[in-house]
Amino acid sequence: MLWTRAVSPPPAPALTPEDRAVAAYVGLAIGDALGATVEFLTPREIQHQHGVHQDISGGGWLRLKPGQVTDDTTMSLALGEAILAAGRVDARAAADAFDAWMRGKPVDIGNTVRRNLITYRKTGNPEAPPSEHDAGNGAAMRVLPVALATFGQEPDVVAAACRAQGHVTHHNLLSDAACDTLVAMVHDFFAGHGLDTARHHADALVARHPVFAWQGKRRDNPSGFVVETLQAVFQALFSTHSFETCLVDIVNRGGDADTTGAIAGMLAGACYGPAAIPARWRKAVDAEIRQRVELQALALMKQG
Ligand code: MG
Numbered sequence: 001m002l003w004t005r006a007v008s009p010p011p012a013p014a015l016t017p018e019d020r021a022v023a024a025y026v027g028l029a030i031g032d033a034l035g036a037t038v039e040f041l042t043p044r045e046i047q048h049q050h051g052v053h054q055d056i057s058g059g060g061w062l063r064l065k066p067g068q069v070t071d072d073t074t075m076s077l078a079l080g081e082a083i084l085a086a087g088r089v090d091a092r093a094a095a096d097a098f099d100a101w102m103r104g105k106p107v108d109i110g111n112t113v114r115r116n117l118i119t120y121r122k123t124g125n126p127e128a129p130p131s132e133h134d135a136g137n138g139a140a141m142r143v144l145p146v147a148l149a150t151f152g153q154e155p156d157v158v159a160a161a162c163r164a165q166g167h168v169t170h171h172n173l174l175s176d177a178a179c180d181t182l183v184a185m186v187h188d189f190f191a192g193h194g195l196d197t198a199r200h201h202a203d204a205l206v207a208r209h210p211v212f213a214w215q216g217k218r219r220d221n222p223s224g225f226v227v228e229t230l231q232a233v234f235q236a237l238f239s240t241h242s243f244e245t246c247l248v249d250i251v252n253r254g255g256d257a258d259t260t261g262a263i264a265g266m267l268a269g270a271c272y273g274p275a276a277i278p279a280r281w282r283k284a285v286d287a288e289i290r291q292r293v294e295l296q297a298l299a300l301m302k303q304g
């Protein structure tokens, strides 16, 4: 019948994996810059200060310039450069790159990252000691370069690469599971699959580690605990149908908003592609950073 309207979202346009890779990396930087303004605020505080927070305006507890990004993006860039220089994902190259990054006095740095990089300086072992307490989101927030460099490779190669980069600072089962899941989702988006396929990965994660169950109570104020991070990100990703609405949803939950913004921006960028990224955000994010992530995305895809 002619008047019957389709209720499902339109099929994804034909984009190349490279288009989606660039959008994922730009999305990561945008989510970081957008979320940093409201990091550690509650949804109520955000509403009081910003109404709906939806512009890249800097400020926040880090007193950022508008468009400035934080460790989520700059650690990803450091990792990506190490992968390109080594020709593969190498734990020692990643550890050295993170150490050099830390010496550069970054605007912010996670406690687990700092502690285990200082341990690396002492021991020279690029694999942090296993710890059930090191379940922060610091390895997950910077996993995109691994996804880019391993697209199309065998699952054991992908898993080994995830471990090599993650264990430099986060040697933890929940962090590993989160990184694996994010990389699998990004790879499926690059291959042109949509949210339904991505959802299978989120469900599989919950089946393996029930603590990640995300289809329940709304996760506001997500902490740096990787479980809360992914719960909030999945709720935002799977309850919206555009890059913009996904990012506005996630950052207005407050908490570790730069990191949830970065991870959601990565996933939504890969899912919806570059044309879905609002021009006002693309223009607002630091121009040099945007250029670096675009170039690095393509270089890593070529290497993979
Ligand atoms: Mg940050």
Ligand code: MG
Pocket (backbone or CB within 6 Å): 039, 256, 257, 258, 259
């Ligand atoms: Mg953060």
